[in-house]
Amino acid sequence: MTLAKALAAIVGAENALDDSGSLAAYATDHKERGVPPLVAVLPATTAEVQAIVRLCAAQGVALIPRGAGTGTVGGAVPEAAAVVLDLSRMNRILAVDADNLLADVEAGVVTGDFQRAMEKQGLFYPPDPSSSDTSTLGGNAATNAGGLRAIKYGVTGDWIAGLQIVLADGQLIRAGTRTRKGVVGYDLTRLFVGSEGTLGVIVGLTLRLAPKPATKRTLLAVFADVRQAGEAVLAVLRGPVTPAAMELMDASALAAVRSKLPAPIPPGHATLLLDVDGDAESTAREAAALAEILAGTKMVALRRSASEEEAKALWAARRAISQALYEIRPQRAADDVAVPISALVELFEGVEQIAKKAGVQHACFGHAGDGNVHVNLLYDPADDDESARVKRAREEVFRLTLRLGGTLSGEHGVGVAKRAFVPWEQPAALIDLQKRLKRAFDPLDILNPGKVFP
Amino acid sequence: MISLAAEAARCMRCGNCRAVCPVCEITRRENDSARGRLLRIRHALAADRWAARDREALSRCLLCGRCTEVCHVHVETPRAVQAAKAASGAAAGLTDFAAEYLLGDGGRLETATRRWRRFAAWLGRATPDDSGLRLRFSLPYAEAGRWLPKPPAISYLEKNTGRAARGREKIAIFAGCGAGRLFAGVGEALDRVLAKYDLVAAVPEQSCCGLPAWGIGADRAAKTAAANWVEAFRAEEYDAILTPCASCAAHLQKMGKVSLTGSTGSLGHDEDEATFAADAARLAAKVEDVFAWLARREPQFDLEGQRVAVHLPCHARRGVRDGTAVLQVLARSGAEIVQLPDEIDRRCCGMGGSFGARHPDLSREIARPKIEAMLAAKPDAIVSNCTGCLVQLRDGVGDNLGVPVRHAIELLG
Numbered sequence: 001m002t003l004a005k006a007l008a009a010i011v012g013a014e015n016a017l018d019d020s021g022s023l024a025a026y027a028t029d030h031k032e033r034g035v036p037p038l039v040a041v042l043p044a045t046t047a048e049v050q051a052i053v054r055l056c057a058a059q060g061v062a063l064i065p066r067g068a069g070t071g072t073v074g075g076a077v078p079e080a081a082a083v084v085l086d087l088s089r090m091n092r093i094l095a096v097d098a099d100n101l102l103a104d105v106e107a108g109v110v111t112g113d114f115q116r117a118m119e120k121q122g123l124f125y126p127p128d129p130s131s132s133d134t135s136t137l138g139g140n141a142a143t144n145a146g147g148l149r150a151i152k153y154g155v156t157g158d159w160i161a162g163l164q165i166v167l168a169d170g171q172l173i174r175a176g177t178r179t180r181k182g183v184v185g186y187d188l189t190r191l192f193v194g195s196e197g198t199l200g201v202i203v204g205l206t207l208r209l210a211p212k213p214a215t216k217r218t219l220l221a222v223f224a225d226v227r228q229a230g231e232a233v234l235a236v237l238r239g240p241v242t243p244a245a246m247e248l249m250d251a252s253a254l255a256a257v258r259s260k261l262p263a264p265i266p267p268g269h270a271t272l273l274l275d276v277d278g279d280a281e282s283t284a285r286e287a288a289a290l291a292e293i294l295a296g297t298k299m300v301a302l303r304r305s306a307s308e309e310e311a312k313a314l315w316a317a318r319r320a321i322s323q324a325l326y327e328i329r330p331q332r333a334a335d336d337v338a339v340p341i342s343a344l345v346e347l348f349e350g351v352e353q354i355a356k357k358a359g360v361q362h363a364c365f366g367h368a369g370d371g372n373v374h375v376n377l378l379y380d381p382a383d384d385d386e387s388a389r390v391k392r393a394r395e396e397v398f399r400l401t402l403r404l405g406g407t408l409s410g411e412h413g414v415g416v417a418k419r420a421f422v423p424w425e426q427p428a429a430l431i432d433l434q435k436r437l438k439r440a441f442d443p444l445d446i447l448n449p450g451k452v453f454p
Numbered sequence: 455m456i457s458l459a460a461e462a463a464r465c466m467r468c469g470n471c472r473a474v475c476p477v478c479e480i481t482r483r484e485n486d487s488a489r490g491r492l493l494r495i496r497h498a499l500a501a502d503r504w505a506a507r508d509r510e511a512l513s514r515c516l517l518c519g520r521c522t523e524v525c526h527v528h529v530e531t532p533r534a535v536q537a538a539k540a541a542s543g544a545a546a547g548l549t550d551f552a553a554e555y556l557l558g559d560g561g562r563l564e565t566a567t568r569r570w571r572r573f574a575a576w577l578g579r580a581t582p583d584d585s586g587l588r589l590r591f592s593l594p595y596a597e598a599g600r601w602l603p604k605p606p607a608i609s610y611l612e613k614n615t616g617r618a619a620r621g622r623e624k625i626a627i628f629a630g631c632g633a634g635r636l637f638a639g640v641g642e643a644l645d646r647v648l649a650k651y652d653l654v655a656a657v658p659e660q661s662c663c664g665l666p667a668w669g670i671g672a673d674r675a676a677k678t679a680a681a682n683w684v685e686a687f688r689a690e691e692y693d694a695i696l697t698p699c700a701s702c703a704a705h706l707q708k709m710g711k712v713s714l715t716g717s718t719g720s721l722g723h724d725e726d727e728a729t730f731a732a733d734a735a736r737l738a739a740k741v742e743d744v745f746a747w748l749a750r751r752e753p754q755f756d757l758e759g760q761r762v763a764v765h766l767p768c769h770a771r772r773g774v775r776d777g778t779a780v781l782q783v784l785a786r787s788g789a790e791i792v793q794l795p796d797e798i799d800r801r802c803c804g805m806g807g808s809f810g811a812r813h814p815d816l817s818r819e820i821a822r823p824k825i826e827a828m829l830a831a832k833p834d835a836i837v838s839n840c841t842g843c844l845v846q847l848r849d850g851v852g853d854n855l856g857v858p859v860r861h862a863i864e865l866l867g
Contacts, residue, residue: 069484
């Protein structure tokens with residue numbers, strides 16, 4: 001029996017795709033291109049996943065778990081003959097435990113669908129990667145996805161109480177607890193979070209929830225340059241208010257979204273966009289406190305939302321940026337480096353110099369409260385010279401990031417796109433230890449082989 | 455004219471389309487998303503080979519255009535899919551499909567013919583060879599046990615073809631296959647609406663706009679239909695050509711620009727192509743969705759106290775000029791329009807021309823959430839202004855709930 005037939009016997013013929021046109025759809029993610037898989041298989045149950053893993057283990061075929069394919073670093077893209085395991089059909093919310101603020105879900109539930117379902121019950125799942133309308137909770141866990149609200153609420157991993165994992169031999173395990181605390185054994189949950197499908201297949205998640213904040217307010221602060229905006233970031237973080245989002249856009253980013261700005265902002269300026277959330281009373285108080293803190297900085301203008309509509313208008317430019325960049329150049333290298341917050345300004349200024357020297361257009365914006373910056377270097381893939389200049393500039397951004405004590409990826413992960421650079425950040429002994437861990441979990445090296453480490 | 459290859463290559467592969475594609479929402483398969491379809495098209499173009507599975511996969515797109523709305527770079531996937539269908543010979547592939555379908559399971563032919571005999575006989579008798587109805591109601595649709603309309607003994611077009619225009623404005627009606635031949639009452643309602651403005655519309659001899667043929671990639675048949683249409687309406691100078699079907703209107707308004715394949719080809723006429731194209735463009739500019747026309751005139755209708763759930767056809771929302779006029783006209787006449795959540799409101803009904811015939815079960819499943827939301831609002835009527843959508847809504851609503859499904863013009867006239 002062929003591999004495709006054997007997989008079809010598990011999931012049904014319509015969910016084991018092996019025609020070349022369908023497989024072409026599974027050869028890429030948002031950014032990276034790999035090769036088409038041998039078969040793309042879409043199980044509907046944990047038992048089917050186990051059967052697929054056992055089959056692949058028996059035949060020595062590599063298996064690449066995939067959520068919605070919104071990743072940007074090739075984590076779910078095959079590089080050689082492999083089966084892609086698309087978990088999108090496992091999209092049931094299994095149970096919501098409002099007393100203990102926990103929910104059990106399958107890995108393929110779309111993050112935005114889950115957020116909306118919880119909000120209908122007065123509950124809140126805070127992690128909010130910008131792909132949340134499409135990306136899946138399993139994929140978010142496998143990359144430890146971040147998002148806009150991380151400054152106050154943390155990243156995906158902070159909201160995972162436990163995981164259901166199918167191991168490389170087909171065995172099903174549950175990591176984590178249903179309790180607030182739990183220190184029995186190693187924290188395997190956290191190990192699987194961000195492991196990019198190399199240690200096991202995440203099939204289910206037990207997620208933590210919070211009560212839904214009743215309202216939010218938005219403030220947009222304008223500064224004469226990014227240095228003054230960076231100083232304001234530090235002032236805000238000293239407290240007493242923790243914003244629910246704090247987004248910094250520098251002059252390069254503002255230039256790209258000029259038409260979407262609520263009011264004209266002079267060239268060279270930078271903005272901070274801040275949200276506070278909670279009940280009506282606390283948001284009013286916190287917004288006032290933030291305004292006061294900002295008034296003590298070198299801020300040149302401040303706008304505050306008085307309604308949901310106004311908040312949306314203030315966010316419009318930030319939300320439009322990804323789209324706007326495609327209007328400038330057809331492609332972009334989009335890296336998500338993170339630095340200690342005190343080095344944020346040096347990163348923004350350094351990137352500007354690097355881009356200038358390389359003669360490429362760029363746009364920097366990011367989650368200022370986390371020191372996580374989206375560095376976009378814009379180019380036309382048809383222009384070989386420009387592409388080469390972007391490639392070199394990107395490496396310089398990585399060197400700068402590490403010099404500032406930062407990390408090469410704050411939220412996208414390594415996949416294949418940053419694999420070669422991991423040794424720039426981590427010493428050989430640390431990489432070797434992680435490779436030994438991988439071998440312990442996956443001795444046949446069938447789970448997303450070759451990813452993350454060079 | 456943009457090329458198919460260039461349009462497919464514009465996709466940035468972000469996957470936003472996965473969140474809104476009605477087909478992908480159900481199957482969850484990447485190859486059923488706009489991104490997946492465009493990657494398939496690129497693959498086939500690079501290999502210079504279209505496989506039978508490619509043709510089958512292309513038929514799984516509703517051409518609803520919802521993906522383009524959320525696309526960061528506005529890739530026109532429906533146009534790309536249509537052009538790929540044409541390039542891949544999908545229309546010719548239909549014969550293979552039909553043969554396989556019928557020969558694959560003996561019972562199918564029996565079930566289909568039993569339900570089908572009368573309707574098929576009517577299709578053969580009362581519709582011209584190029585009518586889109588023959589594509590919409592093909593055998594799988596019948597076999598799946600879906601709703602079949604009861605065609606009128608004498609259709610609107612049989613009754614009125616040849617009528618001349620009267621009144622201060624010279625109006626012509628292009629009825630479309632649905633209102634013209636299949637649904638009793640729609641054309642008559644349109645006549646009553648125009649009578650309120652002291653107008654009688656001309657009804658030239660006419661056939662199909664060509665949209666159903668275009669939708670399956672049968673470009674030659676679509677062009678023949680377009681040529682016949684131009685021939686039908688060029689003889690007289692009309693102030694406006696009104697159609698009650700938003701989909702026909704959208705297709706006719708874009709006539710001449712509908713194909714991405716680059717070759718406009720011969721329209722099957724010996725005369726000068728340029729003259730013919732100029733006539734086509736001039737006539738296309740006169741085509742109006744009847745509600746867009748009504749929206750510019752004094753309201754004459756009283757729908758006070760009526761609660762109406764409106765399914766805005768994709769061709770109204772994303773195709774025809776002033777496509778949302780139907781909502782304005784109904785609201786201005788005093789109807790209370792049921793507000794559906796935006797995501798539900800924007801959804802395709804799932805008919806998608808021949809999609810409903812080719813994939814009847816999937817088509818029904820796509821319709822369900824919207825129909826359920828409409829019924830939950832307890833409207834006095836569910837209305838739409840595309841006859842394909844009306845077939846789908848009628849099928850989904852069923853007989854038991856007492857909620858009539860009607861063409862919006864029937865409420866006015």
